[in-house]
Amino acid sequence: MTAFYHVCFVVPDIEQAMQDLRRAAGAEWSEPVSDRLGEWDFRIVFTAGGPPFIELIEGPSDSPWDASKGARFDHIGFWTSDVRHGSQRLEEEGMPVDFSGCLYGRPFAYHQMDSIGARIELVDVGRQASFLNRWHPGGKPMPAIDETPRS
Template identity: 85%
Template structure:
C-alpha cells in the first residue's frame, strides 16, 4: 500500500532553483541538508508548505541524482508499508528497479517508469515521522496509506 507525497527535480545547484520556484510559485523552503549515501555526497531540500512536497536534489556526476546534463524531473515519491513488496509488484508491472537505497541502509527504491520519462520512488512509511519532524513540523497529517501506484 502507498500514498503519494512528493515530486522531485534533480538540479545542478539548489540555490537558484529554490529562488526561481519561490518567485514563480511562492513556495517556501526548508533549510537544505547535506548527506552522503554510499560514495555520493548530495544536498537535498523540500518545500515547507506541506503535502504534496517539492523535493530538489543536487548530486554529483555518476550518482543516482546526476544533473550534469541539466536539471530534470526525476521522480514521484510514495510512502509504502513494504518497500520490497512494492518493488516486486512494480517490477512485475514492467517498471524495473533503477536504484535501491536498501543496500545502504536506507529503505527506498527508484523504479523506471518509461511512460512518464521518470522514476517512481517507494519510501518506507517508517521514515515518515522523521521526515515530517524535519520538513513539516507544524503541518497537517499526511494522507493515509492507500493503493499501490497504478491500481
C-alpha cells in the same frame, strides 16, 4: 486513499532552483540539508507547508541524482507499507528497479516508468515520522500504499 507525497527535480544548483521556484510560483523552502549515501555526497530540500511537497536534490556526477546534463524532473514519491513487496510488484508490472537505497540501509527504491519519462520512488512509511519532524513539523501522518503480502 493516496500515498503520493512529493515530486522531485534533480538540479545542478539547489539555491538557484529554490530562488527560481520562489519567484515563479511563490514556493517557500525549508533549509537545505547535506547528506551522504554510499560514495555520494548530496544536498536535498523540500518545500515548506505540507504535502504535496516539491523536493530538490543536487547530487554529483554518476550518482542517482546526476544533473550534469541539466536539471530534470526525476521522480514522484509515494509512501509504502513494504518497500520490498512494492518493488517486486512494480517489477512484475514492467517497471524495473533503477536504484535501491535499501542496499545502503535506507528503505527506498526508484523504479523506472518509461511512459512518464521519470522514476517512481517508494519510501517505507516507517520513515514518515522523521520526515515530518524534519520537513513539516506538526504535520499529520499521510497514508501509505498497502504492500503487505496477503496470505
